[in-house]
Amino acid sequence: MSEVIKKATREGYGDGLVEIGKEFDNLVVLDADLAEATKTCVFKKEFPERHIDCGIAECNMMGVAAGLAATGKVPFASSFAMFSAGRAFEQVRNSIGYPHLNVKIGATHAGISVGEDGATHQCNEDIALMRTIPGMVILNPSDYIEAKAAVRAAYEYDGPCYLRFGRLAVPVINDNAEYKFEIGKGVTLREGKDVTIIATGLTVSGALEAAMRLATDGIEAKVINMHTIKPLDEELVIAAAKETGKIVTVEEHSVIGGLGSAVCDVLSENYPTPVKKLGVYDRYGESGPAVELVKKYGLDGDGIYESVKKFI
Numbered sequence: 001m002s003e004v005i006k007k008a009t010r011e012g013y014g015d016g017l018v019e020i021g022k023e024f025d026n027l028v029v030l031d032a033d034l035a036e037a038t039k040t041c042v043f044k045k046e047f048p049e050r051h052i053d054c055g056i057a058e059c060n061m062m063g064v065a066a067g068l069a070a071t072g073k074v075p076f077a078s079s080f081a082m083f084s085a086g087r088a089f090e091q092v093r094n095s096i097g098y099p100h101l102n103v104k105i106g107a108t109h110a111g112i113s114v115g116e117d118g119a120t121h122q123c124n125e126d127i128a129l130m131r132t133i134p135g136m137v138i139l140n141p142s143d144y145i146e147a148k149a150a151v152r153a154a155y156e157y158d159g160p161c162y163l164r165f166g167r168l169a170v171p172v173i174n175d176n177a178e179y180k181f182e183i184g185k186g187v188t189l190r191e192g193k194d195v196t197i198i199a200t201g202l203t204v205s206g207a208l209e210a211a212m213r214l215a216t217d218g219i220e221a222k223v224i225n226m227h228t229i230k231p232l233d234e235e236l237v238i239a240a241a242k243e244t245g246k247i248v249t250v251e252e253h254s255v256i257g258g259l260g261s262a263v264c265d266v267l268s269e270n271y272p273t274p275v276k277k278l279g280v281y282d283r284y285g286e287s288g289p290a291v292e293l294v295k296k297y298g299l300d301g302d303g304i305y306e307s308v309k310k311f312i
Helices: 009-023 041-046 058-070 081-087 089-097 112-117 126-131 144-156 203-216 234-244 259-270 290-296 301-311
Strands: 006-008 027-031 051-053 074-080 104-108 137-139 161-164 169-171 187-190 195-199 221-225 228-230 247-254 275-280
Touching: 006 009, 009 027, 009 041, 009 104, 009 144, 027 041, 027 058, 041 051, 058 074, 058 081, 058 089, 074 081, 074 144, 081 089, 081 104, 081 126, 081 161, 104 144, 112 290, 126 137, 126 161, 126 228, 126 247, 126 259, 137 144, 144 161, 187 203, 195 203, 195 234, 195 301, 203 221, 203 247, 203 301, 221 234, 228 259, 234 247, 234 259, 247 259, 247 301, 259 275, 275 301
Parallel strands: 027 051, 027 074, 074 104, 104 161, 137 161, 195 221, 195 247, 247 275
Antiparallel strands: 006 169, 137 228, 187 221
């Protein structure tokens, strides 16, 4: 068996910026004194004249990004999710969202997999916050390859985008010729008739692992990679509900306001279906090794397997 390659999605963010930066000179990258952590340092090394370190002043950075977008530039404003979506929410809402400016927010270190940095830095609320901003596109890639594709899609999209990346290295699962990334279109990774697992970000590889284990128990689980939280692929969600009759959502985020809530919104209005939401249940994160935290919160392959099996 070939060795599983693992890379953090934040690395895909940095490498994706460099690739696009070589093609388009209107791409500008902003950072808030975290270039090494967000991986925008690779862009800074390649294009120092197009990298702006705004210092530890995320709110101001969003204003600078808005100004650059108003002049025709395509700025990617980068920081940890806690600071991008949390600390700078007002500026994102009023200076970027309200005038619908072409700003891309590269938010790294999202979710509990930030690890030892603890609850203050483990942002499990960012998707919920960004979903409330009218016109905001939310992308949450599942691996390194998809992260690079999401950066390109965000650049090509005219309007505000929130891109969510992780610190932890995760399995590369999209290294195939058929892979295609399209904003607003989920990807069916595995067919099944008994239950549908809709996962996003870091949890997608765990969902696939869980589905393989469920198959040995005679349970065929359909697996969907929902890399776009907003706009959600409503057609795919409804079709999956009709096909399997049960839905399990999995996200490294609060079960309040994230992927699970978005799926429930769609199904309650169009095709009421039993849904089990897996994620962080109305609590803060905690300090600890990232892999152990993912396991403790039941978001690894074993945890997803146990939850799905119990649900059906």
